[in-house]
Amino acid sequence: NAGVTQTPKFQVLKTGQSMTLQCAQDMNHEYMSWYRQDPGMGLRLIHYSVGAGITDQGEVPNGYNVSRSTTEDFPLRLLSAAPSQTSVYFCATLQQGFPSGANVLTFGAGSRLTVL
Amino acid sequence: ILNVEQSPQSLHVQEGDSTNFTCSFPSSNFYALHWYRWETAKSPEALFVMTLNGDEKKKGRISATLNTKEGYSYLYIKGSQPEDSATYLCASNSGGSNYKLTFGKGTLLTVNP
Numbered sequence: 001n002a003g004v005t006q007t008p009k010f011q012v013l014k015t016g017q018s019m020t021l022q023c024a025q026d027m028n029h030e031y032m033s034w035y036r037q038d039p040g041m042g043l044r045l046i047h048y049s050v051g052a053g054i055t056d057q058g059e060v061p062n063g064y065n066v067s068r069s070t071t072e073d074f075p076l077r078l079l080s081a082a083p084s085q086t087s088v089y090f091c092a093t094l095q096q097g098f099p100s101g102a103n104v105l106t107f108g109a110g111s112r113l114t115v116l
Numbered sequence: 117i118l119n120v121e122q123s124p125q126s127l128h129v130q131e132g133d134s135t136n137f138t139c140s141f142p143s144s145n146f147y148a149l150h151w152y153r154w155e156t157a158k159s160p161e162a163l164f165v166m167t168l169n170g171d172e173k174k175k176g177r178i179s180a181t182l183n184t185k186e187g188y189s190y191l192y193i194k195g196s197q198p199e200d201s202a203t204y205l206c207a208s209n210s211g212g213s214n215y216k217l218t219f220g221k222g223t224l225l226t227v228n229p
Binding site for chain 2: 094107108
């Protein structure tokens with residue numbers, strides 16, 4: 001049981017290049033999401049999905065695309081990278097049945113992206 | 117977009133001290149308040165989730181309270197240890213939904229031996 005797996009852990013891009021951050025989970029969680037973490041900004045929601053075929057925008061969606069063709073995978077695509085997208089990206093799934101009965105997020109290990 | 121505020125931004129305490137932080141959030145359409153612990157170079161890990169006004173949760177030396185009417189939560193650490201050093205994040209759900217958690221910027225706690 002690997003939990004939430006993100007790849008790659010580190011990536012350096014040039015401005016204008018495209019890439020995909022991968023997120024895979026083996027917990028059969030319906031909800032998956034992408035956050036970015038920047039100094040002094042906390043975690044900000046980029047996109048999320050409540051199930052296969054369903055995606056929605058979060059707080060900072062511009063410059064990013066997502067798709068959800070399977071329950072297990074939720075890739076984040078940068079079509080034309082910009083220096084402002086330099087950040088640490090976290091994929092998170094919703095774990096149901098936390099002791100209080102409410103749901104909590106289970107995070108991947110993070111992907112550090114630098115755009116030059 | 118919810119406005120979730122945490123204070124203080126950072127905190128230095130001595131080993132053995134007890135400490136507490138604050139998280140404030142909009143009380144309208146409240147669904148749940150989360151606390152996460154985030155160590156450097158690791159992923160955030162859930163500490164508590166609280167949904168009811170007056171909720172109190174405890175995990176070892178760490179506890180949390182919730183006031184949904186006035187929109188705040190406190191996290192307490194009793195007898196701080198160096199291994200408690202981390203960033204503590206709170207998050208609240210927006211629009212009465214279980215999804216779209218909005219995080220505060222966190223409180224960075226450093227416990228000196």
